[in-house]
Amino acid sequence: MLNSALELKDLNGETGMSEVVSYEVRGSIGLIQINNPPVNALSVNKGVLQGLLDAIKSGDHDPQVSAFLIFGSGKNFSGGADISEFGKPKVPGMATLSDLLAYMDTVTKPIVAALSGPTMGGGFELSLTCHYRLASQETIVALPEVKLGILPGAGGTQRLPRIIGAEQALELITSGAFVSAQEAKSLGIVDEVIDGNLLEDSIKWIKRALRSGLPVARVSERSVKTATDPKEFIAKATGVAEKKWRGYPAPLRIVECIDAAINTSFKEGIQIERKNIEELILTNESKSLRHLFFAERQANKVVGISKETPTAKIQNVSVIGAGTMGTGIAMNFLNAGIPVTIVDTNDETLKKGIDTINKNYLSTVAKGKLSAEDHDRRVGILTGSTQLSAVSDSDLVVEAVYEEMKIKQTIFRELDSFVKPTAILATNTSTLDIDEIASVTQRPEQVIGLHFFSPANVMRLLEVVRAEKTSPEVVATSMSLAKKIKKIPVCVGVCDGFVGNRMIHTYLREAEYLIEEGALPQQVDHAIESFGFAMGPFRMCDLAGLDIGWAIRKRKKSEGLISKRYVSIPDHLCERGWFGQKTGGGYYTYEAGSRVPIVNPEVSAIVESASSQQGMIRRTIEANEIVDRLMFALINEGAEILAEGVAQRASDIDVIYAAGYGFPRYRGGPMFYAQTIGLSNVVEGIERYSKQDHGDHWEVSPFLSQLVQKNQTFE
Ligand code: 3H9
Numbered sequence: 001m002l003n004s005a006l007e008l009k010d011l012n013g014e015t016g017m018s019e020v021v022s023y024e025v026r027g028s029i030g031l032i033q034i035n036n037p038p039v040n041a042l043s044v045n046k047g048v049l050q051g052l053l054d055a056i057k058s059g060d061h062d063p064q065v066s067a068f069l070i071f072g073s074g075k076n077f078s079g080g081a082d083i084s085e086f087g088k089p090k091v092p093g094m095a096t097l098s099d100l101l102a103y104m105d106t107v108t109k110p111i112v113a114a115l116s117g118p119t120m121g122g123g124f125e126l127s128l129t130c131h132y133r134l135a136s137q138e139t140i141v142a143l144p145e146v147k148l149g150i151l152p153g154a155g156g157t158q159r160l161p162r163i164i165g166a167e168q169a170l171e172l173i174t175s176g177a178f179v180s181a182q183e184a185k186s187l188g189i190v191d192e193v194i195d196g197n198l199l200e201d202s203i204k205w206i207k208r209a210l211r212s213g214l215p216v217a218r219v220s221e222r223s224v225k226t227a228t229d230p231k232e233f234i235a236k237a238t239g240v241a242e243k244k245w246r247g248y249p250a251p252l253r254i255v256e257c258i259d260a261a262i263n264t265s266f267k268e269g270i271q272i273e274r275k276n277i278e279e280l281i282l283t284n285e286s287k288s289l290r291h292l293f294f295a296e297r298q299a300n301k302v303v304g305i306s307k308e309t310p311t312a313k314i315q316n317v318s319v320i321g322a323g324t325m326g327t328g329i330a331m332n333f334l335n336a337g338i339p340v341t342i343v344d345t346n347d348e349t350l351k352k353g354i355d356t357i358n359k360n361y362l363s364t365v366a367k368g369k370l371s372a373e374d375h376d377r378r379v380g381i382l383t384g385s386t387q388l389s390a391v392s393d394s395d396l397v398v399e400a401v402y403e404e405m406k407i408k409q410t411i412f413r414e415l416d417s418f419v420k421p422t423a424i425l426a427t428n429t430s431t432l433d434i435d436e437i438a439s440v441t442q443r444p445e446q447v448i449g450l451h452f453f454s455p456a457n458v459m460r461l462l463e464v465v466r467a468e469k470t471s472p473e474v475v476a477t478s479m480s481l482a483k484k485i486k487k488i489p490v491c492v493g494v495c496d497g498f499v500g501n502r503m504i505h506t507y508l509r510e511a512e513y514l515i516e517e518g519a520l521p522q523q524v525d526h527a528i529e530s531f532g533f534a535m536g537p538f539r540m541c542d543l544a545g546l547d548i549g550w551a552i553r554k555r556k557k558s559e560g561l562i563s564k565r566y567v568s569i570p571d572h573l574c575e576r577g578w579f580g581q582k583t584g585g586g587y588y589t590y591e592a593g594s595r596v597p598i599v600n601p602e603v604s605a606i607v608e609s610a611s612s613q614q615g616m617i618r619r620t621i622e623a624n625e626i627v628d629r630l631m632f633a634l635i636n637e638g639a640e641i642l643a644e645g646v647a648q649r650a651s652d653i654d655v656i657y658a659a660g661y662g663f664p665r666y667r668g669g670p671m672f673y674a675q676t677i678g679l680s681n682v683v684e685g686i687e688r689y690s691k692q693d694h695g696d697h698w699e700v701s702p703f704l705s706q707l708v709q710k711n712q713t714f715e
Helices: 048-060 097-104 121-129 144-148 156-164 166-175 181-187 198-211 230-244 250-263 266-281 284-298 324-335 347-366 372-380 405-418 434-438 472-484 500-517 521-531 537-544 547-558 569-575 601-613 623-644 650-660 670-677 679-691 702-709
Strands: 021-026 029-034 067-072 111-115 118-120 132-136 140-142 192-194 317-320 340-343 382-385 396-399 424-427 447-452 461-466 488-493
Touching (some): 021 048, 029 198, 048 097, 067 121, 097 121, 111 121, 111 198, 121 140, 121 156, 132 198, 140 181, 144 166, 144 250, 144 284, 156 166, 156 250, 156 266, 166 230, 166 250, 181 192, 192 198, 250 266, 284 650, 284 670, 317 324, 324 340, 324 347, 324 372, 324 447, 340 347, 347 372, 347 382, 372 382, 396 405, 405 424, 405 434, 424 472, 434 447, 447 472, 461 472, 488 650, 500 521, 500 537, 500 601, 500 623, 500 650, 521 623, 569 601, 623 650, 623 679, 650 670, 679 702
Parallel strands (some): 029 067, 067 111, 111 132, 118 140, 317 340, 317 396, 340 382, 396 424, 424 447, 461 488
Antiparallel strands (some): 447 461
């Protein structure tokens, strides 16, 4: 921990420097503290970099100063360059990161960095320009720029290979992986890991080292080592970047910079790095990824909830239903060390569910990703019961039973009669009206939706569904619990399908229209996968299973609830017992144990005959029309969701789609993508498609139209 009691003089006033950097000379050491909460971002415009430069210059000219120690206030050294300043005008006269680092490389007095907490991107690069690095146990270093569609642009691609070799540096930079203090020490990135008081012990370290002579050790003067043949290494790395990172421009540019680190001078390498980062910052891919970075953090902010909103302690959880969803949900809490009671009235299902959890953990142990102790710890806090009464003392009960209103209401009525009054009652429903479920209880304010996505122990998205009477405390508790179990929570309102599934419904409907009008499932999937989706709509349906949708359609048909254009193709598949991957066939055929889709000519024949039954003349549909229509379906429904207030903001929808539906992150989510191509183009496109044959289902969202008329965006 840093010694917060140490008062450093504010440079402001002393020398006309900045408030966000403090400087004090203690003995012969110039102490420089970065003080820009919450993460000590290296802001140009707030003067952090100018402050650092001024402090170093001042000590450089001060004969009393023999060495420098740079450290951060609060929890961490620095989270890197200020991402919010990218692409924005710079305040004239303020130093940039490259100005600072270039000067630091000329300083002839040792500069030491005391790293603490997350030390990321430009923050880590600043430390790599120092001559020595000490780190607290809690330090994590990383160059995560690639996740923002850029690359380390402050010498990281040139200095890191000079410390850990080209191969390891490429791996860390293209993955953005987090490296612990101990790992950093064994890699040679950190000189010493400090166990006690970071600031005081670092000062002692410098004093000791000065006594025995502490040379200025510039990383820029080292050469780059390669463990393999450099030409082959770069050729292989280029191939991997092209294949593995399709759609993401940064990894290829990182390889170019590493190549420069190996084959040119440090100075030339820095120039190549700078040119690349400047170009990458301007790409739509980087803008999209930066949008998602802030969107995910914005999603934590819920209207009516503040830091002062009280939250309940969730010390134990119960899950009702030991099926696929229930077991997956239970694992999230077990992983976080929260004891779980799983309840299923069917003995066999309960046993099977518990076995599944155990098997899942054992396979993770076998892969070397979980220790045997952690396995025992997790399984040791899991209890099973066939009695609903076993949940009476739970702080949170998550219901994950069959999607049927009557069954859910019965369970909630019963739970309400004996579960302690402070307990939160959550439903994992994906479609049902949570207000209706809450209405059978005496505590609707304690009822909430926690919509996990399958597989629930893997998918990071969690829709926190706030019902009409859900209390702010219950929302705040659910949001904070979601973070504890490492989910990406997004608070949404009640409607059929909430945000994610309501939008996917219109998207899937449009995909069905496309095949009825002339495309084949594989053409639709190929077009949208080339656009960047992890999986096309028909592969997705095969994975999810076609039988549930069939049952819903049959029920709706019998209740006379189907009014819009009806596509019978999935019914024909289900009539043959083709329910998707689990039955070896659906829109595609699958060999036993394989997930690889094989085009089935019989499916093409079914599709073609369905068109002729509707009296449609099939036509060739180009990939751009497929992508347009699927994206417009998402955007149009998303706009309606915004107009109804079911989602708080457009960026929340983007988070849902990027985290839960395989939307390409480098396109920023459907609503951001809409703005990238222009909302007026979306409206014009929808109007154009509505005039085509069979286009009469298209109706531009009035909200979207209004935005275009007023020349506004979703923000
Ligand atoms: C870079 O360095 C480029 C250089 O190579 C070259 C330049 C020439 N900037 O995540 P949290 C905000 S690129 C601006 O909830 P945590 C964040 O938005 C940068 N703002 O906290 C949030 O604001 P709000 C490379 C930033 O404790 C608040 O701080 N670095 C930045 O869970 C708290 O954030 C990265 O990519 C930033 N750099 O996690 C690291 N970082 O309260 C990005 C955070 O208004 N940052 N904010 O919502 C992180 O990964 C995490 O924030 C960190 C802390 C692990 C540091």
